[in-house]
Amino acid sequence: xxxxxxxxxxxxxxxxxxxxxxxxxxxxxxxxxxxxxxxxxxxxxxxxxxxxxxxxxxxxxxxxxxxxxxxxxxxxxxxxxxxxxxxxxxxxxxxxxxxxxxxxxxxxxxxxxxxxxxxxxxxxxxxxxxxxxxxxxxxxxxxxxxxxxxxxxxxxxxxxxxxxxxxxxxxxxxxxxxxxxxxxxxxxxxxxxxxxxxxxxxxxxxxxxxxxxxxxxxxxxxxxxxxxxxx
Numbered sequence: 001x002x003x004x005x006x007x008x009x010x011x012x013x014x015x016x017x018x019x020x021x022x023x024x025x026x027x028x029x030x031x032x033x034x035x036x037x038x039x040x041x042x043x044x045x046x047x048x049x050x051x052x053x054x055x056x057x058x059x060x061x062x063x064x065x066x067x068x069x070x071x072x073x074x075x076x077x078x079x080x081x082x083x084x085x086x087x088x089x090x091x092x093x094x095x096x097x098x099x100x101x102x103x104x105x106x107x108x109x110x111x112x113x114x115x116x117x118x119x120x121x122x123x124x125x126x127x128x129x130x131x132x133x134x135x136x137x138x139x140x141x142x143x144x145x146x147x148x149x150x151x152x153x154x155x156x157x158x159x160x161x162x163x164x165x166x167x168x169x170x171x172x173x174x175x176x177x178x179x180x181x182x183x184x185x186x187x188x189x190x191x192x193x194x195x196x197x198x199x200x201x202x203x204x205x206x207x208x209x210x211x212x213x214x215x216x217x218x219x220x221x222x223x224x225x226x227x228x229x230x231x
Contacts, residue, residue: 001106001168006161009111013118013157017126018145028115035112040171044105044178051101061180064095102179106171110164117160121153128152154225162218169207 016028052060059065064079068091075082080099083092125131126149134144173185184203191199 004107005111009114013115017122032112041174
């Protein structure tokens, strides 16, 4: 979900910034605003009905079709990996198919936030004198946008990506419940419902540890992205 949010969000933000005032820019920001406003559980139910029930394109629950893994000797418990290790590509593809809806539903809110932040950061950088100089020198659009503008707009984008991880971890509880997905969110929820305090404490500690480590990595990445911080 985080990978989807970063790739699509950053790409949409860059395109919207370079096409400021266009139909694409207005449409992207409208969709982003709509994505931020939608509750994850409602979005998951909407995806289930539209893509699973109405169109019948994608499965709406569980990690994999039960018939495929009956008697299948799991190694890691992750069917996408176990299918490859056991030479069962059909299981891997089926598990990936089951991943699409929950991943997209979970990625929608951070994707929208990342897109809006990327657009804002890019617009600020594109208005700088050195970028206008690069345009005036006749450099290619891709070179100006990626090498000159995007590199200098990365700091706020990276910060937002790190912060969105916390939202993904908390949103996993709702997403896994809607899609009947046996993950850490479901595990914590069952611990809360059953008043299993060690499970709740362990789950909260794990989420907090991951969140702290990711934000530490984000802070350390600043030195790589901005040479001024190293001095």
